[in-house]
Amino acid sequence: MIVTPLAMDSPRAVRDALLRAGWEEQRAEAAAAGLGPSAVRISGLDAATLEALVKLIAKVGLDILTGDDWALVAGPYSRLGALARPWALPPELAEVSFRIGIALPAEPVVEWKTARGVVALDRPVLIGILNLTPDSFSDGGKYAAPSAAVAHAEQLLAAGADMLDLGGESTRPGRPESVGAEEECRRVLPVLEALVKAHPQGLFSIDTVKSAVARAALDAGAAVVNDVSAFRLDAAMGAVVAGSGAGAVLMHSRGTVQSMATFDHAEYDGDVVQVVASELADALATATSAGVSADRIVLDPGFGFAKTAEQNLALLDGLGALRSLGRPILVGPSRKRFLGLVTGREVADRDVATAASCALAWERGARLFRVHDVATSRDALAVAAAATSRKPA
Secondary structure (H helix, E strand, C coil): CEEEEECCCCCHHHHHHHHHCCCCHHHHHHHHHCCCCEEEEEECCCHHHHHHHHHHHHHHCCEEEECCCEEEEEECHHHHHHCCCHHHCCHHHHHHHHHHHHHCCCCCCCEEEECCEEEECCCCEEEEEEECCCCCCCCCCCCCCHHHHHHHHHHHHHCCCCEEEEECCCCCCCCCCCCCHHHHHHHHHHHHHHHHHHCCCCCEEEECCCHHHHHHHHHCCCCEEEECCCCCCCCCHHHHHHHHCCEEEEECCCCCCCCCCCCCCCCCCCCHHHHHHHHHHHHHHHHHHCCCCHHHEEEECCCCCCCCHHHHHHHHHCHHHHHHHCCCEEECCCCCHHHHHHHCCCHHHCHHHHHHHHHHHHHCCCCEEEECCHHHHHHHHHHHHHHCCCCCC
């Protein structure tokens, strides 16, 4: 039995679930428009359990759609929560109740612990991208010289960046070979050391898949390790992060550094949100089993990595479903190819589209935003945060 949370920020998640179940498109559209505001899909039900569930739903004021072995249950979050009480339901629904409890969105996480302090998550957290590579897709080579990199870092901080993410290896598609750890350190460490000296209270993360590079950067003052492979590509990464008390960003990706930004592994059985959530849950379990405390982990759905444009858009729309994992969500849509396909803009002209996607992601539960152009996204997120604030007017 599998219980999948469906993000209800728009009807798309429900519609797509019904289409996958074989519903005709117009019927699925109409049904999706009439459901909400929260929903879960339960698959793998036997006939007796499905019958018991239908009888219960009729009593508690929820909506239910069913198929041969599945049910989609929707309604107010508080009433769905009432289903997550095994002790209060018939014994034949105990497993359903338990799994619904796991799938429902957790309470928002209000802070993230790093090696150099706590990051509050009650407002948007902006992470400025500092590429120290000659071949990054957006600004490769512009900041290869340490002096140029430091100057750009100061601009990002002045524009409102809460943290800077330094990377010495590109994931651009078509790269012929990996960068060695020594070369990556040569690119990154002088800039990191200069920034830590100039901003001793600043927060800096190292974007790397190599434990040796992570260890050197943490020794130089980095507070966070941003691993685009979520510890897949270096078995020692978990121990390095755990031993340092660093924060960790675990990004969803597939394949190697050379292939992860291609479409080589972009197969998700028609449900990119559920598969990404499942694989991020596995990454989270791997990190915690290596000794990394959960309160130091942030999850990134990996926009642009092993995902088509349509899959990226579906993931952005369904982002709220990842809240069930119980960890803060970081998004990095900045200047990505799918934004170019939507807008028709070249890489350098996608900052407004980036800001729009960040604002949408905030509304769906993301709290950290990795961007090239801090100022534009800062303003968009300020409006989004103000409009969705729970404080009374």
